[in-house]
Amino acid sequence: MKRKTLSSQIYLYFMIVIVLSLASVGVFSYLQSSRELDGQVKQYMEQMIDSATYQTDIYLQTYELFSKSFASNPDVRSFIEIEPDDSYKYYEYSTSIKKFAQESVTSIMTLYKQLHMMYVVGRHGRAVVYENQNILNFDPVLVKENYDNLMNSTPDGGRISLLNMSIRPEDRGTVVTMAVKVLGSSYGDYNRGVVAIEIKLAELAKIWDRVSLGKNGYFFIIDDDGDYIYHPSLRDSKEAGPQKGDELAQLVLSSGNEAMLHTYKGEERMFVSRKSNYSNWNLVVSMPVNELRRPASTIRTTTIIIGLVTLAVALGLASRFGRSIVAPIRELKESMRETEKGNWQHIDEIGRTDEIGGLIHSYNLMVTRLSEMIERVYEVELQQQKNELELGRSELERQRAEFQSLQLQINPHFLYNTLETINCYAIVKDSDEITEMVEAMAFMLRYSVQTNLEEITVANELNHVRNYMIILQHRIGREFELDVAVPPGLLLEKMVRLTLQPLIENIFQHAFPDGLEERHFIRIDARKQDRLFQVTVEDNGTGISPERLAELRRKLEENRLAAPEDREGRRGGGIGLMNVHRRIQMVFGEAYGLSVDSEWGKWTKIVMTMPETDRPRMGLVKP
Template identity: 80%
Template sequence: MKRKTLSGQIYVYFLIVIILSLVSVGLFSYVQSSRALDDQVKQYMGQMIDSANYQTDSYLQAYELLSNAFSSNSDVRAFMEINPNDPYEYYVYSDKIKKFAESSVKSIVTLYKQLNMLYVVGQHGRSVIYENQNVINFDPVLVQEKFDSLMKVSGDGRIALLNMSIQAADKGTVVTMARKVRGPSYGDENRGVVAIEIKLAELAKTWDRVSLGKDGFFFIVDDAGNYVYPPSMEQRAPKDELASLVLSSGNQTFLHKYNGEERMFVSRKSGYSDWNLVASMPVKELRRPVNTIRTTTIIVGLVTLAVALWLAFRFGRSIIAPIRWLKDSMRETEKGNWQYIDEVGRTDEIGGLIHSYNLMVTRLSDMIGRVYEAELEQQKKALELGQSELERQRAEFQSLQLQINPHFLYNTLETINCYAIVQDSHEITEMVEAMAFMLRYSVQTNLEEITVANELNHVRNYMIILQHRTEREFEIDVAIPPGLLLEKMVRLTLQPLIENIFQHAFPDGVEEHHWIRIDASKEGGLFRVTVADNGTGMKPERLHELRQKLEENRLAEPEEKNGSSRRGGIGLMNVHRRIQMVFGEAYGLSVDSEWGHGTCFTMTMPETMRPRLRG
């Protein structure tokens, strides 16, 4: 399995944070800008339509004044009840209506250019048509279809706008404003219609001011679903799908596929004319600014991502480089080469860590120096006190040496540093507390007055640190009866046995079927504590060698000719000698093992702890 590096993890975390930030900000800004632009376009198109609607209503209201004048004229009302077969009476009233039309139109100069034709039609079938100061006579005045359309106008006196013209040449270029007219008696019966044809070309100048871009267009649909403007739209069938959508939408905006293209339609219905004024623009045209924003956001995001990744790389190197120096220096220190790190220019937490490391190396160096000096001094005294006293001094020295384990301190500090930089979790507190308890427990000088519970707590702290170092969960079975937990035993004797098992019993690593069991018992005035495992065990020659060392009480191996010494079993021998130093030569450590079936260590002590005083 490939080992994960801290720099790689920092880089990945930076990458995730940066990408999430850019994606969330970019997506949020894109969605918000899209909505804002859509609302702005809708508002702009709505304002354009409202303006055109207002001006259109103003034009039509001016023509309504002209229609009111004709509807209330006495000659027009009298014409409605003439004898259709009397040519003279028809001529008289036609002439009066013509003169009234000329005077009315000239008085309203602004309407002159837009006026196409004005005519009065009676139910009797006769009509007077005024066109550019001329009276046109038809007999009959209108074809039956036109006459029927005019007669269908509502009789409540309201203006009606019709998409029709009496001359085929004017079809599609005019719109007719019609109103029913009562007779001279002012009864309830409507006698005819006054109609005004308005040129759409002049009125279209107002509609053409609706600026909708290159691909936008404007059109009008009346209440019946007929297309009023522009003339090109009149070729469409009345009340087709588009007209039906306009009529059903009211003043709402809707999307519709028109001529194979998705378009937005903004509709406003005139309260005066009952026309629906509609503006349309392609959706892709509306989305063009949004697409520009999206493209810009992507480009800026990619550039920002590249710069951020470069900065993350530089930032990661600035953090990882001193940690690597610290790691390499720890490895040299582990080998016995006291390696110091230059801390010039580092005032941050890393600088503080380097300073602490240099201080630790200095103190360890001084301590080891003092230990070596004490060893030389003790060796000199051993020559005077004899071999027995020399062994005892070596045992005490090696006990101190056991407390100072650079390899263990290095691994623990390295693990704490990695947790401190990468994670912010309770594991750091747990490891530091366990390490503090172990060190505090280890530096005590007295060997007596320690209970089984104290030693088990020391083992628990050791297991906490070991599990974090190996990242493997492992539990030790404790089968000691509760009544024996307060029995006295020698300090720092149980944990070295557990450590020895992890180092030698499971050479291929701890598996799920492995176990370690701690038990205790009293028998025959003796108190025994056993530590057993189901590891690889010991070969017969190795077991014989270890038992021989225990019998000879050889704590330290004799130096070989080249000045080196063997360190095998020093932890076990240390435990054995510590028990003997407290309780006497009759007690100590014994070993039983079978190759391939595990090992069992037994610490034998008196049932009631009574320390032996040394003079």
């Protein structure tokens, strides 16, 4: 499996954070702006249709006044009451009506180009039709048919009616007829005739064309029966217009005044309708959805472009930042590897005052102390060879130096993993976790590099374990609480420095190979018995196999302090059970040290045995 580098992880975390941030901001901005634009477009369309409805009603009311004025003309009222075969009266009133039209209607038709024609139809089958200053004659059968239609569709009492019809078949679909019944000269009968005005829909539509509806937007009108009064496609003979009562008409009628989205002729469009209280028409404005949302699409494209540019710049900065962080970490790691080989290397601190600078300073201090201790060991060995008379003192000095050297040999791999964890937090988390880990690491280093050989208290060792657990919890990514059952009266009991934490570290390395689970625990206890002080560390991990347990007990027995020649082959080694065992013996004597008991697959118990002391013990005990 390919090992991930710290720089690649920094780069990956930066990319994830940036992509998520840009994506969330971009999506939220796009959705919010789209929603706002949709609302503004809907409001704009509603304002347009309200304005068109208002203007249409104004125009129709003007024609209503004119229709009623024409219907109240005495000649018109007299015309509808003539006898069917009275040609003289027909000619007389037709001439009067024509003169009235020329005097009053011509100015109206010039002002309002929507006026197509006007006519008077009587029950007697006679009609006077005025179109562009001409009096037209129609087939009596056609007149009779239109009369019946007009009379059945127009209410009594002088109220008007707007009808989708025309007196001439060729004009149907291009005009709308406004009709009003004429009160006879006797003022008692409304069923003798009708005055009708035909209004050109194409001219009337110019009122609506004043409002900008985009390239493909348009108005249309339907009545309450679903019949199309006006539709732009009806003006083009090459295109089939909509049919009465089709799906679109039914949807418009059922939607009321609410906006709706509907796919019409393969294109999704928005429809907003308003019903005129005056004409009972449903005026509808329609615009394609893609035109309405074009500003939102522009915002989306701009957001994507800016996001990609920002991502590229941010990733470049992330790469540069990662290199600036990783470079000193790699240098520290390489120096530690050389230290493992016995090549003491110092790192230039280059004036760094941050957490990494603190770690480099602690590392340099540790290397200096280790090199000094090893030099002292060599000096003691030489002195012992030169002066046999001072063998005892030389041996004591050598053991003192070896003890201090062993005390300072902290596992470099622990530092490597800690540094990598700290720098990962430096990228993806706030500085609180970094401060906590660095402070814990500094306490551990400061505690470990002290060279005095005084026994310290159980409380000191527990505090050292606490700092170790702070760092370990960040490394494993979860919390794990130790079960400390030490009686308060034993917290000030004396013990050897750096003996408890290695046992805890050994458990995490070997007792839980498949990872920590909720059932796992580590318990630290202490007791006094038979003038002995014992500290117990117990876990419920995988345990130790019988073969390995026997070998471990044999090594503990062999590693008791003995003659110099017996220890030459075992001088090296890191912090572990043997290290702790030997250092306890160096301080208290060969009668003390570690004992291990375990049941394979269930538990392991390590007992650290030391003498019960009433005061601190100074110096080493000779073997």
